[in-house]
Amino acid sequence: MCPYHAWTYDIDGRLKTATEREFGPHQSELGLHPVPLKNIAGLLFVALGDDLVNFDRAVAEVGEKMKHQGLEHAKLAKSVRYTVKANWKLIFENNRECYHCNTAHPQYVAGTYDTARFSPHTLPEVERQERIASERFARMGLGDAMASSEMTGAYWRAARTPLMEGWKTQSLNGNPVAPLMGTFRARDEWSAGTLRSTIFPNFWQHASDDHAVATRMTPIDATTSQVDVYWFVHKDAVEGKDYDLRKLMPFWQCTSEQDWEICEANQAGILSPRYEPGPYSNVREINVQHFVDWYLGALSGPRTHWKSVGARA
Amino acid sequence: MCPYHAWTYDIDGRLKTATEREFGPHQSELGLHPVPLKNIAGLLFVALGDDLVNFDRAVAEVGEKMKHQGLEHAKLAKSVRYTVKANWKLIFENNRECYHCNTAHPQYVAGTYDTARFSPHTLPEVERQERIASERFARMGLGDAMASSEMTGAYWRAARTPLMEGWKTQSLNGNPVAPLMGTFRARDEWSAGTLRSTIFPNFWQHASDDHAVATRMTPIDATTSQVDVYWFVHKDAVEGKDYDLRKLMPFWQCTSEQDWEICEANQAGILSPRYEPGPYSNVREINVQHFVDWYLGALSGPRTHWKSVGARA
Amino acid sequence: MCPYHAWTYDIDGRLKTATEREFGPHQSELGLHPVPLKNIAGLLFVALGDDLVNFDRAVAEVGEKMKHQGLEHAKLAKSVRYTVKANWKLIFENNRECYHCNTAHPQYVAGTYDTARFSPHTLPEVERQERIASERFARMGLGDAMASSEMTGAYWRAARTPLMEGWKTQSLNGNPVAPLMGTFRARDEWSAGTLRSTIFPNFWQHASDDHAVATRMTPIDATTSQVDVYWFVHKDAVEGKDYDLRKLMPFWQCTSEQDWEICEANQAGILSPRYEPGPYSNVREINVQHFVDWYLGALSGPRTHWKSVGARA
Numbered sequence: 015m016c017p018y019h020a021w022t023y024d025i026d027g028r029l030k031t032a033t034e035r036e037f038g039p040h041q042s043e044l045g046l047h048p049v050p051l052k053n054i055a056g057l058l059f060v061a062l063g064d065d066l067v068n069f070d071r072a073v074a075e076v077g078e079k080m081k082h083q084g085l086e087h088a089k090l091a092k093s094v095r096y097t098v099k100a101n102w103k104l105i106f107e108n109n110r111e112c113y114h115c116n117t118a119h120p121q122y123v124a125g126t127y128d129t130a131r132f133s134p135h136t137l138p139e140v141e142r143q144e145r146i147a148s149e150r151f152a153r154m155g156l157g158d159a160m161a162s163s164e165m166t167g168a169y170w171r172a173a174r175t176p177l178m179e180g181w182k183t184q185s186l187n188g189n190p191v192a193p194l195m196g197t198f199r200a201r202d203e204w205s206a207g208t209l210r211s212t213i214f215p216n217f218w219q220h221a222s223d224d225h226a227v228a229t230r231m232t233p234i235d236a237t238t239s240q241v242d243v244y245w246f247v248h249k250d251a252v253e254g255k256d257y258d259l260r261k262l263m264p265f266w267q268c269t270s271e272q273d274w275e276i277c278e279a280n281q282a283g284i285l286s287p288r289y290e291p292g293p294y295s296n297v298r299e300i301n302v303q304h305f306v307d308w309y310l311g312a313l314s315g316p317r318t319h320w321k322s323v324g325a326r327a
Numbered sequence: 328m329c330p331y332h333a334w335t336y337d338i339d340g341r342l343k344t345a346t347e348r349e350f351g352p353h354q355s356e357l358g359l360h361p362v363p364l365k366n367i368a369g370l371l372f373v374a375l376g377d378d379l380v381n382f383d384r385a386v387a388e389v390g391e392k393m394k395h396q397g398l399e400h401a402k403l404a405k406s407v408r409y410t411v412k413a414n415w416k417l418i419f420e421n422n423r424e425c426y427h428c429n430t431a432h433p434q435y436v437a438g439t440y441d442t443a444r445f446s447p448h449t450l451p452e453v454e455r456q457e458r459i460a461s462e463r464f465a466r467m468g469l470g471d472a473m474a475s476s477e478m479t480g481a482y483w484r485a486a487r488t489p490l491m492e493g494w495k496t497q498s499l500n501g502n503p504v505a506p507l508m509g510t511f512r513a514r515d516e517w518s519a520g521t522l523r524s525t526i527f528p529n530f531w532q533h534a535s536d537d538h539a540v541a542t543r544m545t546p547i548d549a550t551t552s553q554v555d556v557y558w559f560v561h562k563d564a565v566e567g568k569d570y571d572l573r574k575l576m577p578f579w580q581c582t583s584e585q586d587w588e589i590c591e592a593n594q595a596g597i598l599s600p601r602y603e604p605g606p607y608s609n610v611r612e613i614n615v616q617h618f619v620d621w622y623l624g625a626l627s628g629p630r631t632h633w634k635s636v637g638a639r640a
Numbered sequence: 641m642c643p644y645h646a647w648t649y650d651i652d653g654r655l656k657t658a659t660e661r662e663f664g665p666h667q668s669e670l671g672l673h674p675v676p677l678k679n680i681a682g683l684l685f686v687a688l689g690d691d692l693v694n695f696d697r698a699v700a701e702v703g704e705k706m707k708h709q710g711l712e713h714a715k716l717a718k719s720v721r722y723t724v725k726a727n728w729k730l731i732f733e734n735n736r737e738c739y740h741c742n743t744a745h746p747q748y749v750a751g752t753y754d755t756a757r758f759s760p761h762t763l764p765e766v767e768r769q770e771r772i773a774s775e776r777f778a779r780m781g782l783g784d785a786m787a788s789s790e791m792t793g794a795y796w797r798a799a800r801t802p803l804m805e806g807w808k809t810q811s812l813n814g815n816p817v818a819p820l821m822g823t824f825r826a827r828d829e830w831s832a833g834t835l836r837s838t839i840f841p842n843f844w845q846h847a848s849d850d851h852a853v854a855t856r857m858t859p860i861d862a863t864t865s866q867v868d869v870y871w872f873v874h875k876d877a878v879e880g881k882d883y884d885l886r887k888l889m890p891f892w893q894c895t896s897e898q899d900w901e902i903c904e905a906n907q908a909g910i911l912s913p914r915y916e917p918g919p920y921s922n923v924r925e926i927n928v929q930h931f932v933d934w935y936l937g938a939l940s941g942p943r944t945h946w947k948s949v950g951a952r953a
Contacts, residue, residue, distance in 0.1 A: 020430040037606040117646040293663040331902045333743040350919040
């Protein structure tokens with residue numbers, strides 16, 4: 015029901031209020047705009063643009079991995095809305111590389127092998143852990159393990175990444191923070207690492223065995239972005255009993271806020287009349303280049319306006 | 328006196344500070360800009376534009392009705408300044424129809440017959456109340472009663488409207504909230520309903536027997552309006568003794584804030600690239616259409632910049 | 641070190657991180673932008689524009705006076721950042737005249753002779769005090785005294801001004817608020833008045849014997865300026881023991897905030913569509929006219945982008 019004049023709509027957006035006599039047009043002409051809606055293993059995506067991309071491969075590939083995480087049976091434990099004084103593309107570029115992680119994210123790198131992969135000293139250990147994790151993931155029916163991954167499709171990817179040995183989830187010390195979700199819950203089994211999903215241009219998610227953290231961006235103006243971060247747990251989990259927000263949230267709250275800070279500093283520098291773009295690393299910023307190339311292609315080709323609207327609880 | 332350089336002006340705006348020797352121009356050239364000023368039964372209106380409309384009929388017609396309300400002997404009990412994130416025209420359109428009242432204003436519709444008039448079930452009772460009120464108003468020398476009214480002039484109207492049977496004033500329960508004002512005070516007589524005055528493009532007022540509430544809008548930018556709401560009582564009334572702001576204010580504070588909320592939602596919807604205008608009701612939004620027609624006419628013809636500046640206390 | 645990707649630079653801005661293999665360009669091509677830097681008796685100024693003015697005379701003339709104030713051995717006691725809703729030029733014009741001081745700054749005029757100089761009644765006393773101060777300043781090796789002064793160069797000036805008889809520093813009652821600084825400290829001698837330095841377009845300073853207050857403006861947009869006010873004391877002074885912020889700050893905090901208030905009112909008036917510029921006083925606003933002339937000249941000639949960045953501690 016519209017809170018202004020109380021016009022009432024069906025769940026499919028058709029107007030139920032009779033309008034022809036008093037307003038002229040018949041009610042069948044006054045329904046809500048339809049938008050395409052896709053469900054990826056419990057996450058709902060809508061397309062708001064006119065030129066739709068074919069979203070089927072993204073749905074299939076991301077959904078195939080994400081189906082283990084149990085988002086169909088999740089509830090929102092908490093969300094935080096940030097206003098970040100940076101263009102949305104700077105925030106997405108920041109998300110597309112972990113070159114900055116050693117400097118900016120001490121908590122994040124304590125639990126993941128992302129940055130270790132680029133050092134000749136630590137690479138053998140990373141490869142050993144990838145092998146161990148691959149065996150475990152295969153046994154669990156989860157597919158490959160990779161310490162970090164390139165984008166697999168034009169604008170999406172889903173990759174399962176091992177956590178540091180001994181870590182069960184993305185919490186500050188690797189200890190569980192909520193009851194197991196999805197197929198892990200069914201088997202009472204830990205350590206599927208973190209499933210990372212990324213869908214251009216405004217969504218990413220890290221799903222652990224016991225919770226998932228999704229991030230959605232909305233551009234506000236050329237130098238302002240709204241960023242919503244959502245923490246999901248199993249729908250039956252009870253706050254205070256089964257999970258504690260003070261243990262559930264810090265890992266990604268901390269890492270997210272560290273990112274907003276350097277993105278805002280980056281934006282301030284770019285606004286300087288003396289700013290000149292620097293080069294990207296051809297090793298550690300390949301995914302940034304992929305994003306830039308995709309964006310430039312999207313600008314010149316048909317538009318791809320897919321936006322996530324949150325998880326079904 | 329100017330707080331910057333202490334130049335001092337007469338009450339009519341003439342500069343009293345001598346300037347010729349030190350500044351060049353004679354002080355007679357440096358007075359304040361004159362603006363036309365009209366007094367409508369105690370409310371002062373100024374015109375800030377260059378192309379003046381003839382305001383005489385508005386002064387006469389609105390003044391004739393308003394003279395009973397005693398604003399010449401009123402004082403400001405309280406004002407509240409709102410910043411509403413909506414174009415001023417959306418707020419004025421909202422004011423020009425009560426189609427939204429049943430949904431948005433439970434407190435308002437409890438005291439007035441506006442919306443009841445459009446239902447075949449309640450119309451007979453409304454007409455009966457209008458007859459009763461018309462007789463009472465005639466006996467009091469106040470003119471007609473109408474449950475709600477169309478604009479009577481090009482850009483103004485004043486209409487006396489009965490309140491629900493048993494209501495003495497526009498308070499949450501209809502009980503008096505301040506000493507009687509104007510001619511009612513002289514005769515100790517209640518129930519002249521509410522005198523509604525509207526002057527395009529930025530003023531409206533509801534005056535009860537014991538208080539009056541005036542609203543003035545100032546456009547800030549395309550999607551922001553400043554709205555000032557003023558509560559007036561008799562100048563001799565003493566706060567805490569003769570009136571209590573907690574009883575005086577809620578009826579219109581509540582109703583106003585309900586309007587700002589739906590106007591802001593309306594503005595947000597209009598800003599969507601998918602927005603398409605809908606039709607107006609040819610029954611319940613006639614006054615909205617009148618406002619739109621007036622505005623389009625004013626845009627193409629001479630401008631009409633009348634602004635109220637508050638009541639004389 | 642850059643907090644984003646940990647690139648590390650020498651103190652002279654040369655990049656120390658090797659980049660050629662991973663990024664393409666050699667690190668020698670990726671250093672920080674060089675900017676000219678000048679030290680005026682402890683205050684560091686950088687030029688951010690492309691068309692540099694010759695800053696040598698400003699450095700020499702302002703430095704010659706300022707060298708007594710001991711800013712090379714100062715520390716920042718406190719800074720306050722203001723966001724003023726006024727164009728930066730209005731704030732600078734405000735700084736360039738004391739015509740408004742009698743009205744706006746009761747605390748300021750209690751300690752200085754600025755405004756007294758323009759009254760035929762008080763001028764003899766001002767001239768007597770200038771003579772007394774000139775003798776004292778000459779004995780101290782400090783140059784001339786002047787109750788207030790015109791700009792001496794194209795865009796800079798430094799002038800030593802006597803304080804009211806009996807006042808030792810710019811505090812609310814003229815009593816000392818911190819240990820002596822600079823050459824006064826060495827000689828344990830008071831009453832060098834206040835050394836006023838002004839450098840267009842965004843810097844001014846009042847230095848007393850025991851502290852200095854510098855103001856720096858940064859335009860944000862056409863009607864918003866960031867204004868930073870810095871209070872300096874001797875680097876060995878200990879807060880709570882040698883100085884108390886509640887005594888050090890009020891004189892200039894109060895005077896500054898009075899200025900922001902009238903500048904904001906001025907800006908609001910200028911934004912009115914009815915605004916017409918008024919004339920300047922040919923006696924008391926000569927320095928305003930000088931600023932306006934300089935600015936118009938700078939717009940048409942080479943740019944002069946000198947900005948102060950604070951004092952060396």
